[in-house]
Amino acid sequence: MSEARYAVGIDLGTTHCALSYVDLERSEGEEIAQDLMLVPQLTTPGSVEERPLLPSFVYLPHAEEFAASDLALPWAQEADVVVGELSREVGARTPIRLISSAKSWLCHPGVDRRAPILPVEAPPEVPRLSPLEASVRYLRHLQAAWNHLHPDQELATQAVTVTVPASFDPAARELTAEAATAVGLDNLTLLEEPQAALYSWIHDTQGAWREQVQVGDVILVVDVGGGTTDLSLIAVTERDGSLELNRIAVGDHILLGGDNMDLALAHVVSGKLSARGSKLDMWQLQALSHGCRHAKEALLANASVDAVPVVVPSRGSRLIGGTLRTELTRDEVTSTLVEGFFPEVPADARPTARARGALTQLGLPYAQDAAITRHLAAFLGRQAGATEALDGFETTATGGSFLHPTAVLFNGGVFKAGRLADRVMGLLNRWLEADGAPGVRQLTGADLDLAVARGAAYYGHVRRGSGVRIRGGTARAYYVGVESAMPAVPGFEPPVQALCLAPFGMEEGTEAEAPPQEFGLVVGEPVRFRFFGSSVRRDDQAGTLLQDWPEADLEELEEIQATLPAESRNPGEVVPVHLQAAVTEVGTLRLDAIPRSGAERWNVEFDVRGS
Amino acid sequence: MAESTPSFFVRLFMAFAVFWRILLDPVFAMSVRRLRRGQQARKTDEIAEAPKPRLTEAEPNAALQLLGLLQQEGRFIDFLQEDVAAYSDAEVGAAARVVHEGCRKSLTQHLAIEPIRSEPEGTRVTLEEGFDASAVRLTGKVVGHAPFTGSLTHRGWRVAEISLPKVAAGHDLAIVAAAEVEL
Missing domain, CATH: 3.30.420.40 (ATPase, nucleotide binding domain)
Structure with missing residues (x-):
């Protein structure tokens, strides 16, 4: 692969995407030539504007909703969906065709993330996309924008860093990497978002962070x-x-997150309006939550202001008379946001978990x-x-x-x-x-x-050896469930032991020792294993077998699944294998099944098909 | 400025001078021929012709686009098309907030507007000779020569930068707000 000219950082956010880049040729040590890419996107039908952020929304338009020229972008593209500002804008009026928060669906263990399930509320005739495909669409838009601006430095040949939440599980990381690979970003690294924020801080201090x-x-x-x-x-x-x-x-x-907060304020305000007899529709509630965000920022920035007016415009052309006016007061913001989302609690407080209703x-x-x-x-x-x-x-x-x-x-x-x-x-x-x-x-x-x-872009630069790097590796240790051999007792599940496959803090590009335990895989049939992660057990090594553990130590993740191809074997044959964990250069966890002979390796997959 | 008609002696002198010039200067002779045919004298280096005022049509697309942006963000047209007389000040005020907030957002997003004079309004300012008369307008007792000294009544605005969205070919900009039909 040719040497990358740019280190590109992509923030693939729940509500917004952004792309920043460092010109590696013009950067040396702490002298960095960095820019933010303004993303051309449709803002109204037929007009394209450059904005620093690309709203993470996909709109699936009806065939007769827009004229063909209305969805033209500076580059040639499939016009089956709209991404960005216009998507958010029209989606507020037609929510059944809008995909939002695709990233949160990407790590939703209850659904098949490769299946077309979004938008969830869409009627049958609306085409749907999978959470994975939605992420691909955001990346594809950013990529097209980049290639349009840098025709001789295509994004696929640059050193690209895509950020993921630190709390993403291995399956969600894998899916993010898969989305990037789907658009051809092979020179890829994943970086945790809080680390990216710290890198940005380090960069901004221009070396003074050491003091x-x-x-x-x-x-x-x-x-x-x-x-x-x-x-x-x-x-x-x-x-x-x-x-x-x-x-x-x-x-x-x-x-x-922040959207929950703005929505909470909008509900407070809409409650006041409905007490006066005005009922809001979805579009107005959205406009209200927008207005509440500004009002909130004004109130929380300036202690001398006690109330900020909030208005909800009418939808029709009669603006005067149809516009609802109310105000957001300091007390409401304080009680809803500060006390609701950031209450004063003692250090030993814990989040309350309600039992979910069976029919969620x-x-x-x-x-x-x-x-x-x-x-x-x-x-x-x-x-x-x-x-x-x-x-x-x-x-x-x-x-x-x-x-x-x-x-x-x-x-x-x-x-x-x-x-x-x-x-x-x-x-x-x-x-x-x-x-x-x-x-x-x-x-x-x-x-x-x-x-x-x-x-993230700065990280792409420091990865080449200039500047401080945050070490850490995996933030969890990973375990596979092993059923203990004991006679079945009706009504009792056989106790499960946890075999550590990947210790805490495995660095990118390293392999753990394969534990000696063997697992029987059935040729031609998927075999599933229970899979666990722990964010606190730092001393377990690969091969450590836990008989029992404090319940809070291990969190059960989605199952993993291995399928042996029936190539040179008879279907139904049981093959003993070792399981081995590795962290790829990209930053994803990889599990391999290695048969006793050791000559082959089969990928063990994270099950992202939901339960 | 009206010139006085030349006297007989002046005319006699001119006749001799022109006689010789017509003989010696073929370009001048051509100008006189045109003059005799009632055409305008051709522009020469010596005679600076006053520039003809030229009026151009302003490009309507940018205007329509800006109007569309103000309507989209700030409901500008909705507001102006309504009869405010029928409403109370409080109702007009509520709507004005929508218009103000939205139009302001639109303006700052697409135009960089800066004051022409940085002094606070009311201060005395002096305009040196050769000041830009299109950027600063003199009012009141406008007599004498520069430098002019007077009080700044309005600081003026200048659009320093403009970045309007790119428009798809064939997109009808005259539709500044599409009608909406909810199904």
């Missing part, structure tokens, strides 16, 4: 995006006299507890021992009831409302004080909307 953190620091990255909340801990260590960064823990996948509709598994601070408390509590194995951390984290961060980096548009960041900082400091630990400081300066794309 702003020291050995023993634990940086907490709180990334609240449009649809997800992503938490990571990064420890500052030292090796051979220079500072090193280690990502030591990541949080669970929490489907809770097919939908996204949104977080049941909206309190981000409770999720944060649970994360820090679970990771209390995360720094135990590192040098220079004896004094900071041991003895406490939760892991003590010393610095916080915020990311995501939600924190444009400074008061929400202040609330998190204040709460962390109270928790730390109660534990007798020193307070945290805030690392500032990152661009809340674009940091992830910028950090």
Whole structure:
């Protein structure tokens, strides 16, 4: 492969995508030539504008909805779908043809992510796309835009970094990589979004970050995006006299983000309007949630303002008289957002989990507890021992009831409302004080909307050996379920043992030792195994067999599945194999089945077909 | 400026001068021939002809496009097409917020608008000789010569940059807001 000219970072977000790039020829060490690509996209039928963000929406238009010229882009494309701003715009009026939050569906364990299931609410005649295909469409649009701007430097030949939530499981990472490969991005690396945000911060300090953190620091990255909340801990260590960064823990996948907050405010306001007898339709609620976002930012940025007017325009041409006016007050924002999503809770608070109703509709598994601070408390509590194995951390984290961060980096548009960041900082400091630990400081300066794309492009640059890299590897250890051999007892499931295949912190491009245990695969038939992950068991090695474990230690993931091709064997024959884990250069986990002879390898797949 | 008619002696002198020039300067002779036929004298380097005022048609597409953008984001046309007299100030005010917020967003997105004079309005400013008369307009007691000193009543606006969306060929820009039919 020819040498890449650009390091490209793609933030494939739940609600927005962005692309940033570093010109490698013009960059040296900390002198970086970096730009953000303005993405040409349809903004109204027939007109194309360049915007820094590409809204992650796919609209599936009716054949007679637009004239052919209305959907023309600067490049030739299949005109069967609309991506970006226009898609969001028309989708607000025709939600049955709109795909949104495809990324959240990509890691939804209950559905087949390769099957055309979106939009969920679409009537039968509307064509549907799979969550995977929707991601492909966003990437294809970004790729076409890039190739249009750089005709002799096609995206497929550049060093591309695509970001994923730190909490994405191996299957969702695999699907993201698959989407990128589908558009031909072979020179690909995956990077966790909180790490990208930290890279962006490092880049912005232009080398001064070494003065702003020291050995023993634990940086907490709180990334609240449009649809997800992503938490990571990064420890500052030292090796051979220079500072090193280690990502030591990541949080669970929490489907809770800025859009939920704006929608919550919109419901408060629409409640006030319906009390006066005005009922809002979907389009108006959307317009209202838009208005609430601005009002929220104004209220939370300026303490002297007590109420900001919010208006909902009429849909018809009669604007005056048809427009509804109300206002959003400081009390409402405080009680809904600050107390609703960031309540003051003690450090030992945990998110409440309601039992789901048996007849839940097919939908996204949104977080049941909206309190981000409770999720944060649970994360820090679970990771209390995360720094135990590192040098220079004896004094900071041991003895406490939760892991003590010393610095916080915020990311995501939600924190444009400074008061929400202040609330998190204040709460962390109270928790730390109660534990007798020193307070945290805030690392500032990152661009809340674009940091992830910028950090990803910068990472593409540092991967070539200039500048600091965040180490970490996999943030979980992975286990396969082994049924213990014992006589079947009616009514009792045979106890399951967990065999560690991949230890915590496996670096990209490494292979774990294959454990000696053998598994019988049936030729020509899929064989399924139970699969587990642990974000806290840092000492298990490949081959460690757990008889029993504290329930909170292991989380069951989707099953994995191996199918032996019947090439040179008889169907139905049982072949004993070893299972071996590896982390690819791209950053995905790969599991292989190796027969005793050792000459062949078969890929063991993550089951993404839902249960 | 009206010239006075030349006297007899001046005319006599001119006749001799022109006689010799016609003989010696063929280009001049050609101009006189045209003059005698009642045509205009050809422009020569010595006589700077006053530039003919030329009016051009403004390109309507950009205007339609901007109107469409203001309508889309700020319901501009809806607002202006309504009869405000029938409504209370509070109702007009509520609608004005939609228009203001949307049109402002549209303006900042597509145009970079900056004041022509950076001084606060009301301050005394001095205009040096050769100031740009199209950017600064003199009002009131307009007499004398530059430098002019006066009070800044309006700071002016200049569009420093304009970036309108690209339009697909064949797209009808005259439709500034499509009718909507909900099924």
